[in-house]
Amino acid sequence: MAETAKAPWLTIVGIGEDGWAGLSEPARQALSSAAHIIGPPRHLALLPPLTGAVEEWPVPFADGIPLLLRQRGHATVMLASGDPFWFGAGSSVTGALQADEWTALPSLSTFSLTAARLGWALQDTVCLGLHAAPLSRLRPHLTPGRKALILLRDGAAVCDLAAYLDVAGFGASTLHVMEALGGPRERLRASMASGFALDDIRHPVAVALVCAGAGEAMTTASGLDDGWFRSDGQLTKRPVRALTLSALAPRAGDLLWDIGAGSGSVAIEWLLSHPANRAVALEADPARAANARANAQSLGVDRLKVIEGRAPDTLPEGPAPHAVFIGGGLSHALLEALWPRLRPGTRLVANAVTLESEALLTHWRAAKGGALLRIELADAAPIGNRQGWKSRYPVVQWSVTV
Structure with a gap:
């Protein structure tokens, strides 16, 4: 005889600014029957008196998870904003639970409400949650005509966003400032980023951005102009x-x-290629490591992890990589230490400029296979009052799949 599935003890309820009135009947029933209700003070204030014990979720957010887990086995409701699984708190909680311990009842997300007010197609709009993230995460999306919906911490963050856009050359952008969407306090106002003067901006707040201006847009192709990177020449x-x-x-x-990341340009472009990508940059020189961190921050990929150390004495810990690039510090000792740590299928790429490094790659290619590519480039340069070709140092590239 099949076992009867037990009911989840936790219900995650997404609540909007319209409070109880906007909740579905299953969400109301969950709240009415809960022995314990936990959520931010703003959300709890939107509810009528209920029979369950009420507890405020603390700040910082992580401190609330142990409080929630103490209720394991008792009918509990956790309140979250709108859709808890779209830049919300849902996944931060469910990661600590079994699949049969919880259920979720979402409401409309702020993104959905914003699109409904402006008539924007969500599938064509960048959606970002920047409550506790740097504004520079917006940088790869700044191109004239691009639209973005941005969740922000408070009114001061909206002013910071306007200033950031202005400095980046996109002061002509329009900011639709949208407060307390879906509730009785809802207010919509618009302003250009340049000369932004809206005040008394109330939480919760979202901004719908229409990008405009003469600022420099980042290409989506590999090979950003060198000028995007702070460097001492090691690039x-x-x-x-x-x-x-x-x-x-x-x-x-x-x-x-x-490995031997220099300014971090390869790792940064790796991260820019997809938002789910991860990268660890290893650099022995502290000044260059600082440049890599600064470049990652300014180009919107602050998730780059930079480690100061010299390979092979220092190699990243944690999960094995899917790909490795050796841009500096190439040596036989490094390759010998690195190779056993790479899983089958790992892509390894190493670039060499000196004759000694080129010989090393030729040796390893003979032993491990892969392909060698000689990259020879020349730039037009003055010769007297005419132009000729000035060759760069050739680069030999070894690429191999383990």
């Missing part, structure tokens, strides 16, 4: 970087180790 230059990224072949969700 994989644009054409070679584009070929390197092509050989590394980033796929959604992949992890890269960038």
Whole structure:
């Protein structure tokens, strides 16, 4: 005889600014029968008197998870904003639970409400949650005509966003400031980023951005202009970087180790290729490591992890990578230490400029297979009152799949 599935003890209820009136009947029933209700003070204030014990979710958010788990086995409702699984708190909680311990009853997300007010197609709009994230995460999306919906912490963050856009050359952008959507306090106002002067902006707040201006837009192709990166000269230059990224072949969700990262340009472009990608940059020089961190922050991929250390004495810990790039510090000792740590299917790409490094790659290619590519580039340069070709140092690239 089949076992009867037990009912989940936790119900995650998404609540909007319209409070109890906007909840579905199953959500109302869950709240009415709950022995314990936990949520932010703003959400709890939207509810009528209920029979269950009420507890405020603390700040920081992580401190509330142990409080929630203490209720395990007792009918409990957790309140969250709108859709708890779209830039919400839902996944932060369910990661600590078994699949049969919880159920969720979402409401309309702020993104859905914003699109409904403005008539925007959500599938064509960038959606970002920047409550506790840097505004620079918006940078890859700043191109004239692009639309974005952005969740922000408070009114001060909206002013910061306007200033950020203005400094980046997109002061002509329109900001639709949308407060307390879906509730009695709802207010919609619009302003250009340049000269932004809206005040008394109340939480919760979202901004619908229509990007405009003469600021420089980032390309979506591999090979950003070298000028995007702060560097002391230790930089994989644009054409070679584009070929390197092509050989590394980033796929959604992949992890890269960038060894001898210099300014971090390869790891940064790896991260820009897909929002699910991860990267660890290893750099021995503290100043260059600082440049890599600054570049990642300014280009919207602050998730880059930068480790200061020299390979092979230092190699990243944690999960094995899907791809490895050796841009600096290439040696026989490094390859010997690295190779046993790579899983079958890992892509390894190493670039060499010196004759000694080129000989090393030739040796390893003979032993492990893969392909060698010689990259020879030349730039037009003055010769007297005319132009001629000035060759760059050739680069030899070894690419191999373990």
